[in-house]
Amino acid sequence: MSLIVQKFGGTSVADVEKIRAAARKAIRAQRQGHRVVMVVSAMGKNTDRLLELAAEIGPNPPAREMDMLLSTGEQVSVALVAMAIHELGAEAVSLTGGQIGMKTDSSFSKARIQAISTERIESLLDAGKIVVAAGFQGIDDELNITTLGRGGSDTTAVALAAVLKADACEIYTDVDGVYTTDPRLLPEARRVEVISYDEMLELASLGASVMHNRSIEFAKKFGVPIHVRSSFSDTEGTMIVTETESAQAPVSGAAMTPNEARVTVLGVPDVPGKSLQIFSAIAAKKIAVDMVVQNVGSNGRADVSFTVQRSELAPTLTAIVSIIDLIGASGVTHDENVSKVSVVGANMANQTGVASRMFRALADADVNIHMITTSEIKISALVPREQAATALRAVHQAFELHQKPDDAKSWSEIKADRGDTSDVKTIVSRLRDDALEALTLTGISLTENQARVTLFGVPDRPGIAADMFETIGNAGILVDMIVQGYDGEDGSTSVSFTVNESELAQSVDVAKQVAKKHGMRDVQGDGGIVKVTVSGIGLRSHTHVATLLFQNLAANDINVEMIGTSELQVNAVIDAKHAQTAKEGLTKAFADSLC
Template sequence: MPLLVQKFGGTSVADADKILAAARRAIQAHQRGQQVLVVVSARGHTTDELIALAKEINEHPPAREMDMLLSTGEQISVALMAMAIQALGVPAISFTGAQIGLVTDSFHSKARIRNISTERMIQALDEGKIVIVAGFQGVDQDYNITTLGRGGSDTTAVALAAVLGADACEIYTDVDGVYTTDPRVVPEARKIDRISYDEMLELASLGAGVMHSRSIEFAKKYGVPVHVRSSFSDAPGTWIVAEQDARRLGVTVTGAALAKDEARITVFRVPDRPGVVHSLFHSIAGSHIVVDMIVQNVATDGTTEVSFTVDSGDLAETLRTVENAARSVGASGVAHEAEVAKVSVVGLGMKTHTGVATTMFEALANAGINIQMITTSEIKISVLVDRASAALALRTVHKAFGLDEWDNTAWPPFSIENAQTKPLRQPQDAENGSNSTSPQGMEELVISGVELDEAQACLTLFNVPDEPGFAGRVFRRIADAGVFVDMIVQNISTAGNTHLSFTVPRASAEDATKAVTGMGPGEVSVESSIAKLSVLGVGMRTHTGVATRMFGALAERGINIALINTSEVRINVVTDISRGQESLICLREAFSLADEA
């Protein structure tokens, strides 16, 4: 019998009428012949009210007791939902996270799921009951109640869909799907009918608030189709699915996003030798600070600049850590900027289409917006801009890629029945034919591969003017020359100028050099043979220390890093080509992929 997981957020169960409406949705699926498991959040503003109450008692409440308190919100919701379903004539049973054996680690307020016992849920489903589970919560190995942090109910729902092998997971919320950007900032934003896991991961990490990264990590890892839809409408929403089911011919950019609460930190004149970058980021990882953009320039005069961004709330702690680390490695100083924002475009089509960077940079230049930093991945381009220009920048790039004219009817509609990728089914217990428990360490970091590309060249324009439009002019010439650009790295300016580096296919290096020669006051450097190393995985950003492990493995071999850029699903570095194969081997060993073909 097909299994459907439905998740209802706080606004969807805010009062009795809404709880009954949600109950009717679950019953409709049940009457269609599906087994139904419902995950619910705390009602309305319950969590905020509980936090405020705790602060009245104790300004700094213990994390364990906060989890004990906050978990009660979901417990109220599951009981009321079970009552509502039973009142409408269908058997139902409610469970807390502890009652279904959802076991986490012991990091209160931000716990990660280790494993889930499925026996009680499967028994109740097989008895014909609708099962209701409290989202956001679990229990550690010592039976302490834990909570999963931001987006925790989404994470619970997708994790249960994964371990039970559900056909789909429906996320009911107060919006009717995922949009090309935040409609509160750009009213012209359009709903997307389907989007890939990687695109959604990038958008979620960039500030798109519909889904949290951890739930999408689960969905990608276990192949769970996720349907984001409105609690107040029967209209189709947005499907989050595997790449082959999301791809659209002719589309380069799927969405744009704004992360407005960013802070930038730059370490100046970092010695250009193996191990130095690792020392910097090892210190940061030790403080459990999540780093976002990482940019390292090509070195000049034996030193380089390293910049990165963190959430503005982590700025003070990060500065304390980085200033000590900078002194220890012999860097000349540390600077920061608290009023910056990151604007990004994301799309699977970037893998095969040229000119995406050109379009973005030219649009920002025409709007008079200066770019402070640039970093890219195969499906994302991110730029750092002044926070005062952030909303204008988002509207500008959204329009530049025609996202305000998005038309879902141009492609065949998605459905579970015609999906090319099916959810992974967990192995069944041989004795009773049902799943007894989930894999251990469900939410552990998964590194899916390490790649080596030895077919690229790197061009660097030194001392280019720090002004709106220069990057646009550079990549317009590159696009006109028919050259495909991979990595783009631009760090902040010093003394009014900056360096701009990018990689191209080695066979196109001469054409690219001719195109940009003479564009700036500085010289053009061409490294005709480089090794680009990429670590790919799920959970790259939410698990701190991935970059540190990568940098540390290279440092132990005495391999120097020339360029760095990062994304949600991969970290890229450039090294000397003579060390490429050695770098590949050591990174596979570092991430336990030594037997990878």
């Protein structure tokens, strides 16, 4: 008999009528022949009310007691849902996180799942019960109640689907699927029928509120098909699986992260170990860094730029100021009035001109670009906050995301092509029993025979990036990494891109043409570099990955010339003569996480 995990968020169980509607969906699934596990969040604004109560008691409640308090919201919900199922003529048993055997570490408010004991759930399912499990919570080795943090009920649902080898995990929410962008911002946004784990991971990290990135990490790791559906209609929704909706469309979605802040550490000595010192200081404050750009240095110094959430700017600056003298940097600047606009697409890596198309759309909308980072499936641009909505609409229109691709496939067509009905993989058997949510790296690789071209003194005005990469594209040059960061002089920026070493001379010639046209200060081109890439699942939520990479390179006296990060990769450009040393060192450092 097939097994389905159904997750109902707070808006889906916000009142008695909605609780009854959720109960009916579970009963209907059971009567269709499925075994059913429900994962339920706290009702509506219940968690917010609990937080308000805690604040009335005092400003600094103990983390353990906060988890004890917040976990009660789900306990109320599961009991009411189970009662509703009984009233509707079926049988159900409600269970807390501890009762379902959800073992976590002891990181209160942001605990990670270590193991799940399934015996009790399976016994209840075998007895014909619907299991109603509390999301968002677990217990540690000392039997303390812990909570999983933002999106914790999503993570609970996908984790249970993984260990129970469920046929699908249905996420019921107040929207009817995943859209090409937030429909509240762009009414023309289109619901997609199928989206890949990688695309959804990037969109979730960019603030797409339908799913949290930790739950997508779990789904990708264990191959759990996720079905995002509306609690209030029978619309088909969106499947999140390995495959993409289209094999041709370069971009599947766009996102805008509104409240970003940019920090630039100026004049950092261009020697090994400096990136490690900067990001270790930030990590010590438990601050998550997003876009990271270290561009090519000049006169023995480089500038390192990165973004953080606007709310974390003050502690970030405090951390940086405390180490300015230690690292020998000349200063730090910041801008708290910026937003990030990104496009995501699994087919992006196989097509040229995607970046220039995005930059042209922004230029035509008169949107200025402050920073650029790219990965194989994502391009992000930092823009002025007041232009963020305009920028999002511009890129959404440029890639015609409101229109369904001509080759788009439905989930049923994809299932027929793949020839099976389940994505559940064997990777679960290769993980330690106490490390379900552990970092899982899929590889450490080298991209060799690379060269880098850097344009210094790039005017900070709209249209420059578009013209630059259109000219490069028209010359038939295939670009890999692109980073744009502050130059530290006259408010200008510097832009670097990597190409195959065989195209270095041509790339420099084209860059000089662009530099002359726009009055840029200088162009430099160098070969003999490699890109070191750490790829895996959970790179952003396991914040130590970049720090460990920098630590290992510094220990081997290897200087980092460029940095680029994404949800799925951390990339560092280094001197080619250190390539094998870097790969061997990183393989050893991450040995426990490689699969």
